[in-house]
Amino acid sequence: MSQPQQSTVRNRLLRALSLSDFGLLQPHLELVATELNQALIKPNLPVKHLFFPEVGFGSITTHGSGGKVEVGIIGREGLIGALPLLLGSDRTPHDHFVQSPGDMLSINSEAMCSAIEQSASLQKVLLRFVHIQYVQAAQTAYVNAAYTTEVRLARWLLMCQDRIGGDELRLTHDFLSMMLGVRRPSAPLAIQALEGYRHIKARRGRLTILNRKAMEELADDGYGLPEAEYARLIEGS
Structure with a gap:
């Protein structure tokens, strides 16, 4: 090789x-x-x-x-x-x-x-x-301490999108609740809320991000700090 x-x-x-x-x-x-x-x-x-x-x-x-x-x-x-x-x-x-x-x-x-x-x-x-x-x-x-599950979900999806370079993720409610540190019933409720805002589209086992800019606005200052540190310290920008 x-x-x-x-x-x-x-x-x-x-x-x-x-x-x-x-x-x-x-x-x-x-x-x-x-x-x-x-x-x-x-x-x-x-x-x-x-x-x-x-x-x-x-x-x-x-x-x-x-x-x-x-x-x-x-x-x-x-x-x-x-x-x-x-x-x-x-x-x-x-x-x-x-x-x-x-x-x-x-x-x-x-x-x-x-x-x-x-x-x-x-x-x-x-x-x-x-x-x-x-x-x-x-x-x-x-x-996790300061924001609602909806905001936590928006941040997590943005972080995932950064790493897959695409708009679609495969996940289950059980897996998502573990990633967010919430009880299982909270995960589908947060998904429904983001769907209602038309930020995402959810299908069985799949989730598509429709409006990244709106997701960033929802995530507020919960998203972006580690990413900014990476740009400053690793990529020099």
Whole structure:
């Protein structure tokens, strides 16, 4: 299999690296196809591989007696598994799985650690991404505490659309309630509200975003802070 070229990869984080830093990772990157709900990193087990999404995205969830709740989402803007590795741990209590299937570039953790040890600039970029993930998690906590389910749904759909590059999502009410951290009856009510505003169109197992601008207005300041940090710190704009 030919090695991925920086000029053709879709992952924005890889594209933002210097040529020399990408070269440290390039020999170890392996393109893998993913499936819906596929486990990428399991809780409390050593992280063997990290993943740069090319198409599709992954979800990070925490769980307890109250059920599962999403605490992070990572697509082609980032690296799945960066937080524990960059912060000095070989494992995480959180579950990382495929929320939207596609392709990812996998790299084993030993190769990643070796590359980071060789390049301070690579470590700096990856730590900036860790910061952005922290901002996203903090923003999620803020939105979940301060806003209605409708607003939370609008924000989540905008984040998903950013990562799929399209307007249609496949999901169930059970899955959506877990992502939003709400009881199952709340999810269809929020969908009905957004349909009533003509922001989205829902069919069985599918949801289409019709008016992104209106969704952004509804999401208010709940959406956009992590995205702005990414533009500032990773893409320099």
